Amino acid sequence: MALDREMLLRWFHDGRARTREVFAIPKPETYYERPIPLRNPIVFYEGHLPAFNINTLIKLALKEPGIDAGYEVLFERGIDPDSVDAAKPPTDQWPSRRCVQEYGAKADALIERALSDGPIEVNGGEAAVAILEHEQMHQETLMYMFHEMAYEKKIARKPLNVARALSPARAGRTSGATQKIPAGIATLGNDTGFGWDNEFPAHWVEVPAFEIDRYNVTNGEYLKYMRATNAEPPHFWARHNGEWFWRGMFELKPLPLDAPVYATHDEADAFTRWRGRRLPTEAEYHRAAFGTPSGEERLYPWGNEQPDASRGNFNFTNWDPVPVGSYPAGASAWGVDDLVGNGWEWTSTVFDGFKGFRPMASYPNYSADFFDGQHFVIKGASPATSRDLVRRSFRNWFRPNYPYVYATFRCAA
Ligand code: AVJ
Ligand code: FE
Numbered sequence: 001m002a003l004d005r006e007m008l009l010r011w012f013h014d015g016r017a018r019t020r021e022v023f024a025i026p027k028p029e030t031y032y033e034r035p036i037p038l039r040n041p042i043v044f045y046e047g048h049l050p051a052f053n054i055n056t057l058i059k060l061a062l063k064e065p066g067i068d069a070g071y072e073v074l075f076e077r078g079i080d081p082d083s084v085d086a087a088k089p090p091t092d093q094w095p096s097r098r099c100v101q102e103y104g105a106k107a108d109a110l111i112e113r114a115l116s117d118g119p120i121e122v123n124g125g126e127a128a129v130a131i132l133e134h135e136q137m138h139q140e141t142l143m144y145m146f147h148e149m150a151y152e153k154k155i156a157r158k159p160l161n162v163a164r165a166l167s168p169a170r171a172g173r174t175s176g177a178t179q180k181i182p183a184g185i186a187t188l189g190n191d192t193g194f195g196w197d198n199e200f201p202a203h204w205v206e207v208p209a210f211e212i213d214r215y216n217v218t219n220g221e222y223l224k225y226m227r228a229t230n231a232e233p234p235h236f237w238a239r240h241n242g243e244w245f246w247r248g249m250f251e252l253k254p255l256p257l258d259a260p261v262y263a264t265h266d267e268a269d270a271f272t273r274w275r276g277r278r279l280p281t282e283a284e285y286h287r288a289a290f291g292t293p294s295g296e297e298r299l300y301p302w303g304n305e306q307p308d309a310s311r312g313n314f315n316f317t318n319w320d321p322v323p324v325g326s327y328p329a330g331a332s333a334w335g336v337d338d339l340v341g342n343g344w345e346w347t348s349t350v351f352d353g354f355k356g357f358r359p360m361a362s363y364p365n366y367s368a369d370f371f372d373g374q375h376f377v378i379k380g381a382s383p384a385t386s387r388d389l390v391r392r393s394f395r396n397w398f399r400p401n402y403p404y405v406y407a408t409f410r411c412a413a
Contacts, residue, residue, distance in 0.1 A: 003125045008115045008132065011388070015135040016108060018316070018386075019049060021160055022142050027153050031097055035148040036404055040078045043094045045142055050107030051075035053131045056362055057114055061127035067106050071095075077365075127362040129194040134363075136386035143384035144404050147249055156250035163317035164309045166326040177214040178413075179288070179334045183207065186286035187297050189354055190393035197360035198353060198367040199393040205283040212280055212288045213410035214336050215324040216343065217271060219246070220257030225271055235403035236262045249319035258323040260343050260408035265376045265400035268346045268409035280412035282349035282395075285379045289340070290392055292333035299392055301332035301339045307390040312341025314381040314390060321383065321408075340390055343408035344378035351375040351397035375399055382406035 026033075026042060034041045040048075054066045055076060066072050074095075095103075111131070114120055120128045146154065184207060189195075191202035223244065225231060237255065238245045244255040263271070265279075272278050280288065289301045298304055302311050309317050311330035321342050331337050339345065352371050359368050375397040381390050384406060398405050 003121060003128070005115060005117075008120075008128055009112065011132050012111065012115060015132055015139075018139055018160060019135060019142075021157075022139050022146070025146050025154050025157070026149060027155060028097070030149065030153050032094060033149075033153075035145045039145060041094065042145075043097065043100060044075060044078055045138060045145075046097070047071060047075035047095070047100045047103065048078065049135055049138060050104040050111075052134055053111050054107050056134070057120070057127045057131050058110055061120070061122050061362055062114060062118055067110065068103055071103050123361045126194065126360060130196075130360070130362045133194070133196075133389060136389055139386065140382065140384040140406075143249075144406055147247075148404060151250065151252075154250065159318055160316035162309065163313075166322055178211050178411075179214050179336055180211050181207075181209065181284075181287055181291065181334055182293075183209045184287060184291055184295060185297075186283045186291060188283060188286055188393070190391075195391075195393055196366055196395075197358065197363075198351075198395050200358070201354060201356045202393075203354060203356075205286075207281075207283050207287045210280070210284055210287075211413045212284065212336060213412070216260035216338055216345075216408045216410050217263075217268075218258055218324055219244075219255050219261045222261040222263070222271065223255070223257070225274060229274060231267070231270065234261055234263045234267060246320070253320075256321075256323065259321045260324055260338070262321070262343055262406055262408055263346075264403050264407075265346050265398070268407075269348070269400070272409070272411045275411050277411040277413045279346055279348040279409060282347045282377045282379065284412055285339070285345060285347050286392070288334060288336050289332050289379075298333065300390070301336070302330050307340070307387045312338060312381065313383050314341040314385045315387040316384060318383050321406075340380045341383070341385075343380070343382050343406050344385075344396060345380045346407055346409040347377045347379060349377040351377050351395070370397055378405070378407050 023046060031043050032041050051072050055072055058064050059066050115128060186205050186207050187202060188205055189202035190199040222234065226233060233239070236247050238247050238252060246253045246255050269279055290298045292298060300307060307314070309315070310327065312327045313322050325337050327338065327341065330340060332339055350373055353367065360366060378396045378398060
């Protein structure tokens with residue numbers, strides 16, 4: 001991989017700047033709170049990003065000394081515990097915000113120097129890109145964590161990027177629209193450029209013919225299902241005076257019936273069964289998103305052009321989901337909408353390494369720790385997914401009952 005240092009530096013600055021904007025959402029007095037009981041307090045994440053950069057690029061890849069050994073252990077890692085007990089902090093004594101931010105400033109200066117003229121070519125520059133994408137992944141983690149906070153603890157602000165006008169003509173065409181996808185080959189994985197270890201190696205999967213919904217299951221459809229079955233409401237809903245509301249990022253909204261429902265894998269799976277259907281596999285998602293009638297495969301559902309705000313609801317252009325079908329310019333070759341953006345898509349595929357998986361040098365535990373049969377693959381993107389993470393081979397994963405992530409689903413058969 002040819003390293004473009006200017007590009008990496010710009011990406012680093014932009015990433016750190018966006019992280020600062022995200023950290024400006026919770027009011028300062030909430031700094032030691034834990035918006036999600038299973039996750040670390042807010043302070044951890046502000047320390048984790050610079051500490052991860054130092055641990056990964058400076059210490060592990062470049063074999064140079066770090067800045068503060070204590071911080072680089074305290075803030076090293078802390079994701080996805082399976083119980084509140086396991087989420088116990090490494091200490092009850094977190095540093096002051098001033099200290100965390102001073103550490104962050106020193107770390108940023110060191111990373112900038114390394115990106116400008118350090119020997120970052122090791123492993124093809126893998127560690128340099130890994131820290132940049134790690135920053136962006138955590139911006140999304142922070143967003144859905146801050147989503148949980150009471151509105152009075154947050155400072156509302158406009159989305160970080162400008163959205164395109166939506167296409168109301170197509171919005172709302174939902175129920176029952178399905179698409180037949182003939183048998184064919186799907187390419188999974190990555191064979192060019194940077195990818196996380198779980199994206200390698202690239203390989204080909206034969207996908208039998210199947211059918212898939214053209215739109216995500218909406219709140220309106222989920223409401224009918226709840227009425228018919230007495231299923232519990234999704235985590236993102238609230239009920240007041242007999243009316244249903246959507247718990248948006250900064251405000252409670254009357255439940256948008258034509259927006260995708262955010263649900264857990266368990267809820268999604270139960271809904272599809274009730275419909276006499278099932279969730280798509282990861283390979284079926286690929287086929288529906290990137291396959292074409294001619295057999296050629298695309299980089300994105302809409303073609304090979306770079307992602308932008310006309311293609312889907314991602315990259316911080318909206319805080320909340322918008323009506324399904326709002327991005328006709330993002331539809332796949334089969335006319336399946338919103339496969340990238342407006343909420344990650346649950347698949348029925350248990351997260352695992354592809355055949356030939358090798359842990360990455362820069363972060364050997366990134367994926368392998370989660371090959372435990374307890375996580376399912378989600379694909380696509382949410383409103384809080386950076387456009388730099390929008391790539392065909394990118395895989396994300398969560399536990400089937402994890403209710404916080406911005407994930408929706410559609411039915412397959
Ligand atoms: C890939 C989003 C599941 O946030 O738990 C961040 C990403 N790994 N730091 C997570 C991650 C280490 C991870 N997910
Ligand atoms: Fe992390």
